[in-house]
Amino acid sequence: MAEQGAEHGTESNERFRSRVRDWLESNLTGEFAGLRGLGGPGREHEAFDERLAWERHMAEAGWTCLGWPAEHGGAGLPLDKQVIFHEEYARAEAPATVSHLGQELLGPTLIAFGSREQQERFLPPIRAVEELWCQGYSEPNAGSDLAAVSTSAVREGDEWVITGQKVWTSLAHVADWCFVLARTEPRSPGSRKHAGLSYLLVPMDQPGVEVRPINQLTGTSEFNEVFFDGARTAADMVVGEPGDGWRVAMGTLAFERGVATLGQQIGFRRELEDLTRLARENGALDDPTIRSELARAWVELDVMRAHALRTLGSTERGAAEVAKLLWANWHRDLGELAMRVRGAASLVTGGGAEDFDQWQRLFLFTRADTIYGGSNEIQRNVIAERVLGLPRERRGEVRQ
Incomplete structure (x- = not known):
């Protein structure tokens, strides 16, 4: 793993991107071919065992824990190459990973705060996707x-x-x-x-x-x-x-919104492309309001990407909270826009949850985007109090 990380670290970004793309193309075949596009928030039940097998396959090839230092079993890749990997992973429609919490949150926390014994006990099985x-x-x-x-x-x-x-x-x-x-x-x-x-x-x-x-x-x-x-x-x-758990817990939260968010935005772009195509096919694009809302969504998505790139790896206060507000509200709004594009058909299902189409699932699950991982209210309070220096909100007061 360390040798592969050193090899990747000396490659040009173009060569590394090509290597990632080629590996995904040649490995998302056979037993893994049917996993493209499966899993993710609201869809974690999809082919879980098969996605677990895929991620263990990735681990054997050295494609897990890319940002971990080499001395802890990671690839030690710089941020730009981590971004490239997540972007290409999303473009290939590779399945959502099942060990995100171990690889992206607990692993970096143990590297930063854990004892040597804890690192030796837990980091190898996280990297190998043997413990979730x-x-x-x-x-x-x-x-x-x-x-x-x-x-x-x-x-x-x-x-x-x-x-x-x-x-x-x-x-x-x-x-x-x-x-x-x-x-x-x-x-x-x-x-x-x-x-x-x-x-x-x-x-x-x-x-x-x-x-x-x-x-x-x-x-x-x-x-x-x-x-x-x-x-x-x-x-x-x-x-x-x-x-001292508060300090460690805050350290974990600091790792939560890393380079994977840029891969997430590739998925958002694909959803927006599909929705625009649907609007063109069903005539919704002829509605000037719908057309304006779709154009606005494209612009906002580009703004999100620019913000993510500007603040990547930054210790700038409030950057993570702003990023969460941007993507959570954008994604929720996309779900609502999808219902308007589909029109009356958006209200009809076959009668069960398994009969929801992709747009109905998007609309329903994105209601949670503005809550999980830190609600909108909390993100705004953090920005107001810790970044702008405004007075703390009075907890429990009745708002008029």
Whole structure:
């Protein structure tokens, strides 16, 4: 893997792009040929086992964990080549990956904050796609206000005992492990809410863990509730120091919106191209309002790409929040525009969730885009308070 990373790192971008394109073309064949375009948000149920096999095939060829340093088993690729890979992956309509949370979130977190023992234990199976992860952050009363988590972990001998509930946990039903933000020290009067939190690595296959799927508007269930009722993990499964979980958790969130977003935008462009083609075929493009909205969507997509490229790898405050606002609102609006392009036909299905067409699924699932990964309200508050220096919003006040 390190040798391949060194080889890629010295190639020109044009040569590297050609290499990626050729590999995808020659490998998305045979048993993997039918996976093109499958999976992704709202469609994680599609050919899951087959996509897992595909990603393990990628790992064997050295195409996972491209941004990880070579000393940790990654390819150590610079940002420009990572962008190229994700763009070509999207252009090839390769299937959505199943190990994003491990590769893009937990792996970089362990590299930045984990102990050598944790890195040696967990990084190799993440890179090989042998262990899958989920994220235990949000709770019923602590979704947007992450510092208010109440899930607790108490030290008993050589173990932590975890009790509480997490919600909106993507792919928990297939995960082997969960990185959990839990309160290991009770709050004292006047203390800051995020004090006393710890970042724990918890095995999912144990009697104290129950996963309940959440049925969505699309009829699928990729989100879950997770109940910890005396679940246990070893004492050394704390990333960083006990009580320092907030800093580690914020580090994880900083990794969440990386180069993969540029590949995501390739998928958005394909959706917009398909919708424009549909509007031309069914006559909706003759409507000046529809035509104007489609043109606006094209311009906004180019603005999104320009912003992503400008802020890629940047530590500029607010950049990630702005990016999330841009793509989430754009994608939601595209779903609404798709309904207008389709007209009355958009209201009719065969009667079940499995009968939704691509535009109905797009409309329904993108309602969640402005909520998961940080709601619009929270992104705007972060920008207002931490970037613009405006007064903090009064929590709990009644708005008129």
